[in-house]
Amino acid sequence: MSQASEQNVQKTVKKLVLVVFAMFGFGFAMVPLYDVFCDITGLNGKTADTAAEVNDQGIDESRMVTVQFISHLAKGIPWQFEPMVREIQVHPGETKVVKFYAKNESNQGIIGQAVPSVSPGQAALYFNKIECFCFNHQPLKANEDIEMALQFYVDPELPADISTLTLSYTLYDITANADS
Structure with a gap:
């Protein structure tokens, strides 16, 4: 060479x-x-993982927004998990409380963690959770059930072309990873 x-x-x-x-x-x-x-960009529908301040911008009574609630269970978690209300109408800026029902259907204690997502993705920037069960681990004993609250408001700055938001929670079993 x-x-x-x-x-x-x-x-x-x-x-x-x-x-x-x-x-x-x-x-x-x-x-x-x-x-x-x-x-x-607000893509991916990620919501804040900390509590929002109570709305001080006032309520926009000139429009209504539909907020839908859905829930999913991650593979392998033996729980029942669902919103107690599937859909509500809110004025932007109006504070609302909805509840989710969870039941551990196994014969052992499990720690659950709900992970939220908002669709359309850009609406996640305008969905504000004041209080949410998703901020904390949810330990449930065998066959125990619970009602979990979500207090929220939709920011009045939500773009006018968005009239429906879907809040989805996926519940995961984090028992093995939770701090003992």
Whole structure:
């Protein structure tokens, strides 16, 4: 092999090694970049994981917004989990309380954690939870049941083209990961 060919091979190998390291670094950066992107754009329907302040902007009585509630169980959690009301009408800025019912249908204690999501995704920025069972772990003994409250309001700044929000909760069994 000529010296020029060896130099070309070495250059190519160096470039490929650099590309591999760049791709590896980009892979690590994806999660925080995605979170920032979602926070800025409101995509992915993530709601705040801390309590909102009570609304002080007033109530927009000139319009109504439909808020739908749905629930899902993560695979393998032997609970019953559902909203006690499937849909309500609210004026933006109006504080409402709805309840969800949960029952541990197993013969052992389980700690559940509800994870919320709002659809359409951009509406998540305007859905404010003042009090929510999703802020805390929900330990239930065998066959125990509970009513869990959600107190919320829809921000009056909600874009006019959004007239329906869907709040979805997925309930996970976090017993193995919960602090003892």
